[in-house]
Amino acid sequence: MSTVPDTTLPSSPAGAAAQDQPTAVEHVLTVDCVESPGIVHAISEFLLQQGCDIIDIKQYGDKAQGHFFMRVHFASAQERQSTGDLRRGFAHVAEKWQMNWQLEPHGRKRRVLVMVSKMGHCLNDLLFRARTGDIPVEIVAVVSNHRDQEGLVQWHGIPFFHVPVTRDTKADAEARLLELVDAFDVELVVLARYMQVLSDELSARLAGKTINIHHSFLPSFKGAKPYHQAYERGVKTVGATAHYVNAELDEGPIISQQVIEVDHTYTADDLVAVGRDAECVALRNAVRWHCEGRILLLGNRTVVLR
Known part of the structure; x- marks a missing residue:
C-alpha cells in the first residue's frame, strides 16, 4: 500500500513574524x-x-x-x-x-439624529448611505412632526418618534427633542427637510452640531417656497445649500452647495422636482465632511479641508 506523503509545510518564521x-x-x-x-x-x-x-x-x-x-x-x-x-x-x-x-x-461612526417632515428624499438617501457604510454615521433615531416617513424608518430598524409641533406646543416639542438628543447620546442633528424653524434657544444649544438643507442656492431665495421664488425670477439654475443652523433663518455657515441647470420651460413644480437631487447631494456631502472632521469654522464661514 502506498502512502500519501505529508505535504504540510512547516510554519515559516517569516510568516509568523508577519502575523505578529x-x-x-x-x-x-x-x-x-x-x-x-x-x-x-x-x-x-x-x-x-x-x-x-x-x-x-x-x-x-x-x-x-x-x-x-x-x-x-x-x-x-x-x-x-x-x-x-x-x-x-x-x-x-x-x-x-x-x-x-x-x-x-479614523472612520468612527458619529451618532446622528435625523429630523424630517413630509418629504423623504433626503432622509431616504441618508438612510441608504448609512446602511451601506458610504458615510461614517449611525442613525440612532428619526424625529418627525408627521408620520409620513414612519414606515421607511421602521423598515431600516431605526426608532421613529412622532413629535407634533404647533404654535402652542413648540416649546414642549423642542424639550422632547433635547431629551432624545441626550438619551441617544447624539453627536449631530440633521434637518433633512424638516419644515419647522428652531427657536433661538434650541439653535444656540445645538450650535455647531446641527446641519440643515435649504432648497435654494443661498443667500438667494430664503424662507418659504424658494423654488417658487426662483421661478418668478426666471432663474437658469436651481440649487441647494447645506449649512449649520444658527439663530438667523437660513444664515448659518454654508458647508456645501449644489446647482442644476434649468431653462424657461421649467414650471415651478419642475424646479421642485429637479431640485431634490441637488438637495440630497449637498446634504450628503455636508454630513460626510462633518463626520470625517473636515469642517472648521471661521466666524460665519467654514473651511472644508477635502
Missing part, C-alpha cells in the same frame, strides 16, 4: 489656531515622536484673518499608543500653540 506585526490604527487630527511659524513643524514632530505615519494632510492659512487650519490623517502601531494616549500627548502641543483641536479614530 502590530495592526496599524488610523486617526484623524484637526487643528485650528492663530497662524504662526512653526505650527506644522510642531505637529509633525509630535507624530514622528509617537512613531506615526502621515497618510494624508490638508492645511490652509487664512491670511486675511491670520488663522491656520489643518487636518492630518495618520497611522500608528496599535501596541504603542491608544487614542487616549495620543490625546494626552498632543494636549501639551495644543496648549503651547493655543489650538482648538480634535483627535478621533
